[in-house]
Amino acid sequence: MIKTSTAYTIIAASALALFGFSYFQSNNNEDAADAVEAFPSTYVPRESRQTLITNAHILDGIGGEFETGNLLIVDGKISQVGDFKAELTEGTTVIDAKGAWVTPGVIDVHSHLGVYATPGVRAHSDGNDATSPITAEVYAEHGVWPQDPGFAEAIAGGVTTLHVLPGSANLFGGRGITLRNIPSRTVQGMKFPDAPYTLKMACGENPKRVYGQRGGPASRMGNFAHYRKNWIKAQGYKDKLDKGEITEGKRDLQLETLAGVLSGEILVQMHCYRADEMAQVLDMGKEFGYKVSSFHHAVEAYKIPDLLKEADTCAAMWSDWWGFKMESYDGIRENIPFVHAGGACALIHSDSADNIQRLNQEIAKAWAHGNRAGLEISKADAWKWISSNPAKAIGVSDTTGSLEAGKRADVVIWSGDPFSTYTKANKVYMDGMLMFDRATGLKPMSDFKLGQPGSGE
Amino acid sequence: MKNLVKTLALSTAISLVASTTATIAAAQSLVIKSQKVVTNTGAGQIENGVLVIEDGRITSIDQNRDATGDKVIEGATLWVTPGLFAPFSTLGLSEVSAERNSNNIGAADKEATVRIRAADSFNPKSVSVAESRIGGVIHAAVAPDSKHNIFGGLGMIVTTSGEFSSTVDASAFIFIDYSGGSDITGESKGAAMAFLRDALADAATYGSRYDGPNDGDALTRADANALRMVLSGRWPLVISADQAVDMLNIIDLKKTNPRLEIIIVGAAEGWMVAEQLAKENVGVMVDPLENLPYSFDSLGSRLDNAKLLLDAGVNTAIITRSATGGTAHNLRLAPQHAGNAVAAGLSWEQAFKAITLTPATMFGYSNLGQLETGQKANLVIWNGDPLEITSAVVAVIIDGKTQSTQSRQTKLRDRYNPTNEGDKMYGYR
Numbered sequence: 001m002i003k004t005s006t007a008y009t010i011i012a013a014s015a016l017a018l019f020g021f022s023y024f025q026s027n028n029n030e031d032a033a034d035a036v037e038a039f040p041s042t043y044v045p046r047e048s049r050q051t052l053i054t055n056a057h058i059l060d061g062i063g064g065e066f067e068t069g070n071l072l073i074v075d076g077k078i079s080q081v082g083d084f085k086a087e088l089t090e091g092t093t094v095i096d097a098k099g100a101w102v103t104p105g106v107i108d109v110h111s112h113l114g115v116y117a118t119p120g121v122r123a124h125s126d127g128n129d130a131t132s133p134i135t136a137e138v139y140a141e142h143g144v145w146p147q148d149p150g151f152a153e154a155i156a157g158g159v160t161t162l163h164v165l166p167g168s169a170n171l172f173g174g175r176g177i178t179l180r181n182i183p184s185r186t187v188q189g190m191k192f193p194d195a196p197y198t199l200k201m202a203c204g205e206n207p208k209r210v211y212g213q214r215g216g217p218a219s220r221m222g223n224f225a226h227y228r229k230n231w232i233k234a235q236g237y238k239d240k241l242d243k244g245e246i247t248e249g250k251r252d253l254q255l256e257t258l259a260g261v262l263s264g265e266i267l268v269q270m271h272c273y274r275a276d277e278m279a280q281v282l283d284m285g286k287e288f289g290y291k292v293s294s295f296h297h298a299v300e301a302y303k304i305p306d307l308l309k310e311a312d313t314c315a316a317m318w319s320d321w322w323g324f325k326m327e328s329y330d331g332i333r334e335n336i337p338f339v340h341a342g343g344a345c346a347l348i349h350s351d352s353a354d355n356i357q358r359l360n361q362e363i364a365k366a367w368a369h370g371n372r373a374g375l376e377i378s379k380a381d382a383w384k385w386i387s388s389n390p391a392k393a394i395g396v397s398d399t400t401g402s403l404e405a406g407k408r409a410d411v412v413i414w415s416g417d418p419f420s421t422y423t424k425a426n427k428v429y430m431d432g433m434l435m436f437d438r439a440t441g442l443k444p445m446s447d448f449k450l451g452q453p454g455s456g457e
Numbered sequence: 458m459k460n461l462v463k464t465l466a467l468s469t470a471i472s473l474v475a476s477t478t479a480t481i482a483a484a485q486s487l488v489i490k491s492q493k494v495v496t497n498t499g500a501g502q503i504e505n506g507v508l509v510i511e512d513g514r515i516t517s518i519d520q521n522r523d524a525t526g527d528k529v530i531e532g533a534t535l536w537v538t539p540g541l542f543a544p545f546s547t548l549g550l551s552e553v554s555a556e557r558n559s560n561n562i563g564a565a566d567k568e569a570t571v572r573i574r575a576a577d578s579f580n581p582k583s584v585s586v587a588e589s590r591i592g593g594v595i596h597a598a599v600a601p602d603s604k605h606n607i608f609g610g611l612g613m614i615v616t617t618s619g620e621f622s623s624t625v626d627a628s629a630f631i632f633i634d635y636s637g638g639s640d641i642t643g644e645s646k647g648a649a650m651a652f653l654r655d656a657l658a659d660a661a662t663y664g665s666r667y668d669g670p671n672d673g674d675a676l677t678r679a680d681a682n683a684l685r686m687v688l689s690g691r692w693p694l695v696i697s698a699d700q701a702v703d704m705l706n707i708i709d710l711k712k713t714n715p716r717l718e719i720i721i722v723g724a725a726e727g728w729m730v731a732e733q734l735a736k737e738n739v740g741v742m743v744d745p746l747e748n749l750p751y752s753f754d755s756l757g758s759r760l761d762n763a764k765l766l767l768d769a770g771v772n773t774a775i776i777t778r779s780a781t782g783g784t785a786h787n788l789r790l791a792p793q794h795a796g797n798a799v800a801a802g803l804s805w806e807q808a809f810k811a812i813t814l815t816p817a818t819m820f821g822y823s824n825l826g827q828l829e830t831g832q833k834a835n836l837v838i839w840n841g842d843p844l845e846i847t848s849a850v851v852a853v854i855i856d857g858k859t860q861s862t863q864s865r866q867t868k869l870r871d872r873y874n875p876t877n878e879g880d881k882m883y884g885y886r
Contacts, residue, residue, distance in 0.1 A: 121752070322787075323584075323785075334874070361793065419847055421800065
């Protein structure tokens, strides 16, 4: 697809400024506007109706709470939130949400939907290109199967945006992709417009287990040596790129991704459990001049909230997974609230086709455990763990992750307090479109599920 | 502001109770004045219930707010219930799942199959045991998993007291991994079923068949001997299967072995054969969070599986297998899974029984799932509705004894708690 409009280049700045694009720019300024964007997003929100939700208990996703508030959606965007009198235009859908809670759509920064789709057969194992510990050149989007039945169930759990990552077999696992959770025949139709790419990296046990008998790394020492060797290569590549020396036909996809990290265009999402390892990774970031956007799993993040805060690095965590491997042995149920209390960016992630369906319950557990340990975290603050903080971690907080005027109208109406086991998402809006409605049975179904047992339910 | 007030109220209530639990251990009599006592008996739920324990036994359950004792625990939001009973687990057989030398879940290369006893591997000091206990799980069925063939081995019932005396029953059931085991038995369910039929026949003809240890069609003499107890119905046969047609074939085994007590664990497509399961009195253990086609055996997974099974009259327990650690490290998630079953249509009573009385009864220990006067006290005190994810355990009593609410995780929590203002150097805190 050829992009010719200059307006497009502005909109797409964060995602495209660098590779593919800036390369051509630097070498052929005359024709910069003719650069080809690889695999561009084709997601376009459908026209939505103006919707007014009234009398709702609202958590705005950035710490604000209205016990009785209104929310107005106009042209797919949040127009007004809180205590206001709406001037209704003709055709506005009004929903009286008395007794219901309203929140931003749930954002999951760590999903393998599509790359490890159900049913879990070998043919659906597309999340780890476990052929080399360095596969920065692969893109998760090329492994995403849009017919994974898990996407539809995640909508029923209020998930409007998700970030699909390669697995953790490799030190440099490849690029992650941010998706709108919308049924689509193509991945491009799901790609979150203008969201930055990310780079999945992995610490610790997995890479050394996978490659220990296959040429290494076979130890945590080896892990770091490989990271550093490749960052040095990336420095050299970036230098050439900046000087316009990478001409057509000389691109190196692997180094392109790594250099993108060094330029700040690609956000590092690093699988890392142990506190001591995270601390060393942060130092490595200083050595090579890049930032870790978020540590994933981060089972021991509660031991180093000060270091995370100083580095402005988020920790994406589970509420209570532990004990399945040695580096998860020190998991505690207060991990998320302790990181939050330490002033660092704390957030929940699923890493699971099941947990993604009830991330509200996952934060509720963590919130309750934190407060029992003596913290005083409000529900409104805890909701950041599932909305604005994940949006920040994957670089989409300018358009989603909160109920602020001008943001995408990604909205969930819950049957009650979402910090309860018994509460369900009743209505889910994406860019103002009603995508899921429990009352009417509106819910997408993948091609795979058609004609299978129970597919009518 | 509203939230702040709520939070403060909550933490105050907890600290009050925490300070009392430390001292009730030595008490001769304990009075619990609650919002609700859930008995799981004909007495149902007793609002404002008062439960008295003397010398480790429950001596009264009523509404007598004037009751006194050596120690009184009182709280407007407290619930008193039977302890949770994990229906199917590998608790205490595994410390760190991925570390082979820290777990004893299955025997990879050994001929021994049916006769492998969980009781020979169960470690009451495993940290998962304490984490389960402080999450309200006070009994668990523990089974070895299959490695060599479809037989896991001989399962046991334990308490989570962490004492060496925590075995309730060392020989409680036989476990067979039917769907998973078929990979080992020729990667074919037909082969797995043929093997199972042969094994049952070996056991049935045990007396006449074996002159030597290898005279069986499927099992060695010692394994066939171990299997005999399921033929009489004395030990239930717990067998994993998810596909509807597999369950029908398993039910069919009762035609030649009429006294088999069959419990199917998994049963993702159980709703499709609910009528047959009910008719043949086959119990199931299902995870109410499962709703995806995880494999071609479970294409029919759905959230209301448990409801449809119970509506058809199937004896249904709730497990947590879909959770990471859901068979050992995270058995404590049972209330969340049961609560979600309520959200999917079960009554609260049905869901709560499915993680207490129902599994206890499946193994012949209904008293461990009920609160009645005269019994040894086996109960949990919660700070609210136990099926609410924000509720927590306040105290645990097993076999009449108040248990520690400490664990390795609570010690890590206390060491790193940001509200901890000690000035000791790291490592000495």
